[in-house]
Amino acid sequence: MNQVINTLLAHRSIRKFKDEKVTEEQISLIVKSAQAASTSSNIQAYSIIGISDEKTKETLAHLAGDQSYVANNGIFLVFCADLYRHEIIAQKEKVDFSTTLDSTEKFMVATIDASLAAQNAAIAAESLGLGVCYIGGLRNNLHEVSDLLNTPKRVVPLFGLAIGYPAHQPDVKPRLATTAVYHENRYNQSISKTEQDIANYDQKMTEYYESRNSNKRVDTWSKQIVKKLTTPTRMYIKKFLSDKHFPLK
Amino acid sequence: MNQVINTLLAHRSIRKFKDEKVTEEQISLIVKSAQAASTSSNIQAYSIIGISDEKTKETLAHLAGDQSYVANNGIFLVFCADLYRHEIIAQKEKVDFSTTLDSTEKFMVATIDASLAAQNAAIAAESLGLGVCYIGGLRNNLHEVSDLLNTPKRVVPLFGLAIGYPAHQPDVKPRLATTAVYHENRYNQSISKTEQDIANYDQKMTEYYESRNSNKRVDTWSKQIVKKLTTPTRMYIKKFLSDKHFPLK
Numbered sequence: 001m002n003q004v005i006n007t008l009l010a011h012r013s014i015r016k017f018k019d020e021k022v023t024e025e026q027i028s029l030i031v032k033s034a035q036a037a038s039t040s041s042n043i044q045a046y047s048i049i050g051i052s053d054e055k056t057k058e059t060l061a062h063l064a065g066d067q068s069y070v071a072n073n074g075i076f077l078v079f080c081a082d083l084y085r086h087e088i089i090a091q092k093e094k095v096d097f098s099t100t101l102d103s104t105e106k107f108m109v110a111t112i113d114a115s116l117a118a119q120n121a122a123i124a125a126e127s128l129g130l131g132v133c134y135i136g137g138l139r140n141n142l143h144e145v146s147d148l149l150n151t152p153k154r155v156v157p158l159f160g161l162a163i164g165y166p167a168h169q170p171d172v173k174p175r176l177a178t179t180a181v182y183h184e185n186r187y188n189q190s191i192s193k194t195e196q197d198i199a200n201y202d203q204k205m206t207e208y209y210e211s212r213n214s215n216k217r218v219d220t221w222s223k224q225i226v227k228k229l230t231t232p233t234r235m236y237i238k239k240f241l242s243d244k245h246f247p248l249k
Numbered sequence: 250m251n252q253v254i255n256t257l258l259a260h261r262s263i264r265k266f267k268d269e270k271v272t273e274e275q276i277s278l279i280v281k282s283a284q285a286a287s288t289s290s291n292i293q294a295y296s297i298i299g300i301s302d303e304k305t306k307e308t309l310a311h312l313a314g315d316q317s318y319v320a321n322n323g324i325f326l327v328f329c330a331d332l333y334r335h336e337i338i339a340q341k342e343k344v345d346f347s348t349t350l351d352s353t354e355k356f357m358v359a360t361i362d363a364s365l366a367a368q369n370a371a372i373a374a375e376s377l378g379l380g381v382c383y384i385g386g387l388r389n390n391l392h393e394v395s396d397l398l399n400t401p402k403r404v405v406p407l408f409g410l411a412i413g414y415p416a417h418q419p420d421v422k423p424r425l426a427t428t429a430v431y432h433e434n435r436y437n438q439s440i441s442k443t444e445q446d447i448a449n450y451d452q453k454m455t456e457y458y459e460s461r462n463s464n465k466r467v468d469t470w471s472k473q474i475v476k477k478l479t480t481p482t483r484m485y486i487k488k489f490l491s492d493k494h495f496p497l498k
Binding site: 001002003004005007008009010011013028029031032033035036037038040041042043044046047048049050051052053056080082084085086088089090091092093095096097099100101103104105108109111112115116118119120122123124126127128132133134136139149150151152155158159172173175176178180181182183184185186187188189191194195197198221222224225226228229230231232233234235237238241248249 | 352408424
C-alpha cells in the first residue's frame with residue numbers, strides 16, 4: 001500500500017460540499033492531471049468545461065434532476081467527448097474525415113479518452129483533500145445542456161464532476177467481490193457462479209445498509225438493479241448523438 | 250503538488266517491460282483499486298480479464314496488430330463493458346431489461362464505468378513502480394478476441410492494459426495546452442482560436458520530436474491526425490456490438 005492506493009481505496013462520492021471555492025491553482029493541477037491520462041494514439045478527443053458561474057450551475061442542477069450538489073460545490077467540471085478540433089483540422093487541411101468521425105469506433109475512442117481524463121481529475125482532486133461526485137444526470141437533458149454550454153457538433157457532454165471541500169463523510173460503499181469482476185485468462189460465463197456472486201453481494205449490501213451511519217435501509221443490489229433497469233431512461237440519446245454528428249456508423 | 254499528482258503527471262506509456270511477473274498481491278491491489286472507482290448508480294457494468302497465459306497473450310498480441318508488449322509484460326488486463334451480470338439478474342428475477350440493456354445510454358454507462366476502473370488500475374500500477382500501456386489495438390479484431398477470451402453476449406472487450414516493470418524510460422509526451430481543452434462556463438467554438446491552439450501544439454510537438462532521447466523525427470500533431478483520420482479503421486465495430494447484443498438503440 002502507498003499514499004496513491006490509499007487515496008484510490010478511500011473514494012466515496014461526496015454530495016454535500018462546504019461553501020468554499022476551489023482555487024484557480026487547484027483547478028489548474030486537476031486539469032493538468034486530467035490531461036496526463038493516456039489518450040488513444042494521442043488523439044486527445046475530449047474537452048472539459050469548468051462551470052463557476054452560479055446561474056449556469058443552478059440551471060445544470062435542475063437539468064440533472066434537481067441535484068443540489070451540482071449547484072453547491074467548489075467547481076463543476078463537464079467532461080465532453082470531443083472531435084471538434086479534428087473537424088477543424090480537416091477543414092484547414094482540406095481533407096475529409098467524415099467516414100472516420102462518423103464511426104462508432106471514434107465515438108468509443110472519444111468517450112474512453114474523456115473518461116480516463118476524468119478519473120485522473122477525480123483522483124487529483126481527492127489527493128488535494130477535495131471530494132468529488134460524478135453526475136451522469138446531465139444525460140437526462142443533453143439537448144438543453146448542450147445549448148446551455150454552447151457545445152458544437154462533434155461534441156457530447158458525457159457527465160459532470162462536482163468538486164469541493166467535503167461537508168460530510170459517507171461510508172465507503174462495498175463493491176462486488178473481486179472474484180465476481182475479475183476473470184483469469186477466460187471469461188467465466190457460468191450462470192450458477194454468477195448467481196452466487198450476486199447473492200453474496202446482496203448479502204454484503206444488506207449488511208452495509210443496516211450498519212451504515214446515516215440513511216439506513218433494507219435493500220439489496222439485485223433489487224436496486226431491477227428497479228433501475230426495468231424503467232427505460234434516456235432513450236433519446238441515440239437521437240441526440242445523431243443530431244451532434246455522432247451517427248455511430 | 251503531492252505524491253498522487255506527481256504519479257499522475259509522470260505518466261508515459263511503457264512499451265518494453267522487464268522479464269518479471271507482476272505478483273498476485275500486486276494484481277489484487279490493482280484490481281481492488283479499479284473497483285474503488287465511481288460507477289454509475291453502482292451498476293458496476295464492467296469486467297476485467299487478467300491474462301497470464303503466455304499462449305493467450307501471444308495470440309492477443311497478434312490480433313492487436315503484432316504489438317510485442319501485449320505478449321511481453323508482467324500481466325495483461327482486458328477491460329470489458331459488461332451487462333451480462335444484469336442479464337442474469339433479469340432471468341433470475343423474471344423481469345425484462347431488454348429495452349434498457351439495448352440502449353445507447355447503457356452502452357455509454359458500461360464503457361464509462363470500465364474506463365474509470367481502468368484508469369484507477371493504471372494509476373495503482375504506476376504507484377507500485379510498474380509501467381502501463383493501454384492497448385486499443387484489441388479493437389482491430391474483436392470477434393476473434395471475444396472468441397479467444399470466451400466473452401458472452403452483453404460483454405465487449407474495450408481495450409487492454411499491459412502492465413510490468415519498465416525496461417525503458419520514454420519522455421513524457423506534451424499535450425495540447427490546457428487552454429485548448431479547458432473552457433470556462435461555455436464552450437468556445439471560435440475557429441480561429443482553435444486553429445491557433447492546434448498551431449501552437451504543432452510547434453510544441455515539432456520541438457518535442459526534435460529533442461527527445463530516442464526515435465527523433467520531424468512531425469506535427471496535425472499531420473499525425475490527418476494520417477490517422479483519413480484512413481477509416483474498425484468500421485465493423487457497430488456490427489460486432491450488435492452481434493454481442495449492444496444494438497445501440
